[in-house]
Amino acid sequence: MAQAGKTDVAMKGGGYYSLATLGAKHVIEGATPMVLKAVAAAADHAQREFTFTDMGCADGGTSLTMMRAAIDAIRTAAPKLDIRVLYTDQPRNDYNALFQIVYGNTDFDTYLDEHQRVYVAASATSFYRQIVPDATLHLGFSATAMHWLSRKPGNISDHVHMVGAHGAELERFAEQGHRDWETILLHRAAELAPGGRLVLVNFARDEQGRHLGNTGGVHMFDTFNAIWRGFVEDGTISEQEYRNMTLPQYYNTVEEFGAPLLETHGPVHRAGLRLEHIETRIVPCPFAADFAAHGDSERFAREYIPTLRSWTEATFFDALNRARPGDERRELIDRYYSAYQDRVRADPAGHAMDYVHAYMTIRKHA
Amino acid sequence: MAQAGKTDVAMKGGGYYSLATLGAKHVIEGATPMVLKAVAAAADHAQREFTFTDMGCADGGTSLTMMRAAIDAIRTAAPKLDIRVLYTDQPRNDYNALFQIVYGNTDFDTYLDEHQRVYVAASATSFYRQIVPDATLHLGFSATAMHWLSRKPGNISDHVHMVGAHGAELERFAEQGHRDWETILLHRAAELAPGGRLVLVNFARDEQGRHLGNTGGVHMFDTFNAIWRGFVEDGTISEQEYRNMTLPQYYNTVEEFGAPLLETHGPVHRAGLRLEHIETRIVPCPFAADFAAHGDSERFAREYIPTLRSWTEATFFDALNRARPGDERRELIDRYYSAYQDRVRADPAGHAMDYVHAYMTIRKHA
Numbered sequence: 178m179a180q181a182g183k184t185d186v187a188m189k190g191g192g193y194y195s196l197a198t199l200g201a202k203h204v205i206e207g208a209t210p211m212v213l214k215a216v217a218a219a220a221d222h223a224q225r226e227f228t229f230t231d232m233g234c235a236d237g238g239t240s241l242t243m244m245r246a247a248i249d250a251i252r253t254a255a256p257k258l259d260i261r262v263l264y265t266d267q268p269r270n271d272y273n274a275l276f277q278i279v280y281g282n283t284d285f286d287t288y289l290d291e292h293q294r295v296y297v298a299a300s301a302t303s304f305y306r307q308i309v310p311d312a313t314l315h316l317g318f319s320a321t322a323m324h325w326l327s328r329k330p331g332n333i334s335d336h337v338h339m340v341g342a343h344g345a346e347l348e349r350f351a352e353q354g355h356r357d358w359e360t361i362l363l364h365r366a367a368e369l370a371p372g373g374r375l376v377l378v379n380f381a382r383d384e385q386g387r388h389l390g391n392t393g394g395v396h397m398f399d400t401f402n403a404i405w406r407g408f409v410e411d412g413t414i415s416e417q418e419y420r421n422m423t424l425p426q427y428y429n430t431v432e433e434f435g436a437p438l439l440e441t442h443g444p445v446h447r448a449g450l451r452l453e454h455i456e457t458r459i460v461p462c463p464f465a466a467d468f469a470a471h472g473d474s475e476r477f478a479r480e481y482i483p484t485l486r487s488w489t490e491a492t493f494f495d496a497l498n499r500a501r502p503g504d505e506r507r508e509l510i511d512r513y514y515s516a517y518q519d520r521v522r523a524d525p526a527g528h529a530m531d532y533v534h535a536y537m538t539i540r541k542h543a
Numbered sequence: 544m545a546q547a548g549k550t551d552v553a554m555k556g557g558g559y560y561s562l563a564t565l566g567a568k569h570v571i572e573g574a575t576p577m578v579l580k581a582v583a584a585a586a587d588h589a590q591r592e593f594t595f596t597d598m599g600c601a602d603g604g605t606s607l608t609m610m611r612a613a614i615d616a617i618r619t620a621a622p623k624l625d626i627r628v629l630y631t632d633q634p635r636n637d638y639n640a641l642f643q644i645v646y647g648n649t650d651f652d653t654y655l656d657e658h659q660r661v662y663v664a665a666s667a668t669s670f671y672r673q674i675v676p677d678a679t680l681h682l683g684f685s686a687t688a689m690h691w692l693s694r695k696p697g698n699i700s701d702h703v704h705m706v707g708a709h710g711a712e713l714e715r716f717a718e719q720g721h722r723d724w725e726t727i728l729l730h731r732a733a734e735l736a737p738g739g740r741l742v743l744v745n746f747a748r749d750e751q752g753r754h755l756g757n758t759g760g761v762h763m764f765d766t767f768n769a770i771w772r773g774f775v776e777d778g779t780i781s782e783q784e785y786r787n788m789t790l791p792q793y794y795n796t797v798e799e800f801g802a803p804l805l806e807t808h809g810p811v812h813r814a815g816l817r818l819e820h821i822e823t824r825i826v827p828c829p830f831a832a833d834f835a836a837h838g839d840s841e842r843f844a845r846e847y848i849p850t851l852r853s854w855t856e857a858t859f860f861d862a863l864n865r866a867r868p869g870d871e872r873r874e875l876i877d878r879y880y881s882a883y884q885d886r887v888r889a890d891p892a893g894h895a896m897d898y899v900h901a902y903m904t905i906r907k908h909a
Contacts, residue, residue, distance in 0.1 A: 269643075
């Protein structure tokens with residue numbers, strides 16, 4: 178999850194990766210062979226410079242190893258090119274942590290200074306807008322970021338996430354998801370130089386209907402929903418507060434990811450983007466894997482909840498009536514995650530936030 | 544002073560500029576006509592893109608108005624160019640504040656979104672290294688940043704700043720200042736496209752020997768030194784701690800700024816840089832100006848000290864023996880600035896941190 182609180186981790190000694198970031202790192206490492214292949218193909222088309230963007234970079238810690246390999250590959254494929262690395266995220270991202278990590282002021286092992294003529298910068302322009310000038314991008318990378326919609330297309334009346342939505346409510350999310358995915362691709366089409374590539378690793382619903390936190394065990398989003406619904410039933414929150422808690426996310430299927438790239442008369446295809454490869458993969462939850470080894474349900478519950486909390490807390494908090502004092506809202510949110518933790522402790526079997534991603538390579542027509 | 548604590552200011556309402564940043568803003572506004580002239584000249588030589596760097600940007604608040612004017616001027620001179628704005632500072636700069644301000648999440652009036660095809664990014668590469676690829680820079684700007692040396696070339700035994708140094712100690716600072724200025728220029732020479740320009744506004748010692756905080760009234764650096772010396776005399780600090788407090792700064796004279804650009808056989812001139820214009824100017828201390836209006840010495844002392852403290856505190860703190868507990872060091876530093884504040888309150892006449900800058904335009908041979 179790109180939003181995880183990695184700053185704390187960054188300040189720890191010995192290049193330590195917490196379990197919270199290890200999953201995200203595994204996802205990116207799994208994409209690295211695709212990145213290296215795409216880099217080599219794109220380098221053939223680059224003139225003086227090779228520009229690499231990491232969209233939704235967060236603090237850059239989880240992509241350091243991939244970025245080192247990509248830079249090595251660019252230098253090998255085209256030794257004369259200057260290399261620009263542009264980290265991008267939203268304006269409220271922690272760019273201070275990013276620069277501390279990339280510039281080697283933490284114990285993370287950075288690639289900077291291993292090669293000459295590598296120019297690093299960061300942008301706070303979201304991937305819903307154009308980030309670099311026309312035809313200047315050679316490799317656009319993104320992992321676990323593009324499921325965040327540009328806006329919430331409405332509340333879901335009986336669930337917290339589109340994976341539990343139905344009918345017209347689901348339709349609105351599908352429509353927003355479709356439009357946002359097209360917007361993302363059209364901006365990238367403008368940015369990409371001919372022959373440039375995108376390697377995108379996005380949350381997906383796979384061929385068997387699996388998705389983040391729903392791979393055969395306990396359904397994570399149904400659990401989120403059941404506990405939140407319980408807060409209505411015991412009078413803790415209002416029906417309106419229940420409904421407000423709707424995550425502004427959409428998980429595309431493989432067909433939905435492919436559609437704008439394959440519709441030959443659509444704007445994305447006409448803008449020159451071509452789908453080279455798409456596949457879904459599951460990366461297992463590192464907390465559940467750890468629990469399988471240590472067997473301590475108390476510890477599992479304690480360690481597992483913060484990673485769920487990191488990317489859902491803000492939406493829960495915003496769902497609560499603003500007439501409530503801030504302390505009361507914070508206390509309610511604490512109680513909510515405590516309830517989730519209690520569930521896991523009492524019956525840990527099957528709890529897991531396995532990652533389900535679509536891994537794609539997209540080419541800009543040369 | 545680029546290091547001033549502008550983050551707090553950024554969060555205040557109504558586009559408010561504190562007195563602490565008003566001086567820096569006046570300095571940059573004074574340079575704006577030079578920037579606009581340089582932009583128009585450089586735009587004639589730009590191909591697809593125009594790249595503008597703001598080196599030592601801090602949080603970007605004080606240069607917003609200048610940047611708006613520069614972007615307008617680039618668009619007017621060459622409407623088809625994509626514009627890249629690159630804010631640069633050290634890795635420990637507050638980039639979060641920078642992006643909040645530039646992306647319009649504060650009450651600062653940002654230029655972003657006034658034009659299409661303006662691409663903003665930030666780099667944490669210092670101006671002692673190359674920031675952008677060869678021959679891609681069209682306008683390099685910097686205000687009140689390049690007086691910070693790349694390293695401290697030694698302690699000064701009887702003062703806190705090179706403006707009070709003599710003999711071999713001054714010589715070491717002059718030598719470091721000379722080498723650092725040449726390094727800065729050589730990296731810019733590599734970055735600049737033919738016909739590109741630098742507009743640099745740097746602290747200087749002017750033709751009459753005036754410099755920051757020494758323009759005819761109380762000598763600010765002598766005051767820093769006298770109070771610190773007093774701490775040795777009353778047993779508060781050791782002789783070694785006194786000597787450690789040596790600011791790693793050098794203020795060039797007009798001759799020193801010009802020398803590497805005018806020596807026709809030197810590396811900077813051979814790299815293609817030419818001095819187009821240099822002049823010194825004084826921008827009055829906004830706190831002293833305010834005091835002239837309100838006449839309240841208690842208020843003047845209270846408001847004036849934080850701006851001195853903002854860019855000197857870290858060096859004072861580091862000068863103290865690390866064997867002292869952190870709390871003790873902090874308490875000593877508090878006492879130091881209190882002593883300065885007491886002096887100003889008791890006898891406010893002549894205290895002022897007037898700015899003395901050299902304003903330069905430098906051209907890359909086309």
